[in-house]
Amino acid sequence: MRFKDVFSIIGPSMVGPSSSHTAGALRIGRAARRIFGQRPEIAEIMLYGSFAETYIGHGSDLAFAAGLLDFEADDMRIRDSLLLAEETGMHISFTKGKGPFSHPNTVRLKLSGGGREDVIVGSSIGGGNIVVTDVNGFEVNFTVRTPTLLVFHRDRPGIVAEITGLLGGGGINIGFMEVDRKSRLGDALTVIETDESLSESLMETIRGMQEVTRIGIVDLTAKGVV
Numbered sequence: 001m002r003f004k005d006v007f008s009i010i011g012p013s014m015v016g017p018s019s020s021h022t023a024g025a026l027r028i029g030r031a032a033r034r035i036f037g038q039r040p041e042i043a044e045i046m047l048y049g050s051f052a053e054t055y056i057g058h059g060s061d062l063a064f065a066a067g068l069l070d071f072e073a074d075d076m077r078i079r080d081s082l083l084l085a086e087e088t089g090m091h092i093s094f095t096k097g098k099g100p101f102s103h104p105n106t107v108r109l110k111l112s113g114g115g116r117e118d119v120i121v122g123s124s125i126g127g128g129n130i131v132v133t134d135v136n137g138f139e140v141n142f143t144v145r146t147p148t149l150l151v152f153h154r155d156r157p158g159i160v161a162e163i164t165g166l167l168g169g170g171g172i173n174i175g176f177m178e179v180d181r182k183s184r185l186g187d188a189l190t191v192i193e194t195d196e197s198l199s200e201s202l203m204e205t206i207r208g209m210q211e212v213t214r215i216g217i218v219d220l221t222a223k224g225v226v
Helices: 019-036 049-054 060-068 076-087 159-169 200-207
Strands: 042-048 091-096 105-113 116-126 129-135 138-142 148-154 174-181 187-194 212-218
Touching: 019 060, 019 105, 019 116, 019 129, 019 212, 042 049, 042 060, 049 105, 060 076, 060 091, 060 105, 076 091, 138 174, 138 187, 148 159, 148 200, 159 174, 159 187, 159 200, 200 212
Parallel strands: 042 091
Antiparallel strands: 042 105, 105 116, 116 129, 129 138, 148 187, 148 212, 174 187
16 A cells, blocks of 8 residues: 555554554544444454554554544543443453464454444554455455445446446545455445545435445544444
């Protein structure tokens, strides 16, 4: 990945100590929460590589909890995030994973609650930047640097064109798009990074499409907790 500016390298304004292990971990947690769409009741967090070896000393455990609470990287409540998560009824556990992983700072989050379960894999790649590489078994590669729409749908001819047509009609410019599917005419996931935030009415229109099973929106430029 090419960094777009000096702030991508030096990292964001944050509660430290590490842009990779703290700010990046928090950003992964926030992205996972936004994909899940609500506060999870249970978060099972499996850490790989450097995350697994140093997560307590670098405050990554606090950062993941803060991200799942949808805190900003400079929120002083990060220091008490595990306690605050527990007070909301969220149960968080940490384990060390084994086997191959895509990046030294990789994490697998299994979120559940309200009859839903999502499994999200992401990596912190430096300067507080992240990449999400797997969502519920779909292979993806997105960064959430801009508003990101996830559309879970059944695969059929023309559906991706219909989705992009709705976005274009709503004045939304697409910066990046990828599609993965589990089988021909089976379950699919379309991920679209956009230049603008999506309106509630546009999201409702996409959500109401016949083949769409659910949508997720990761817009870290927008304020407010989901």
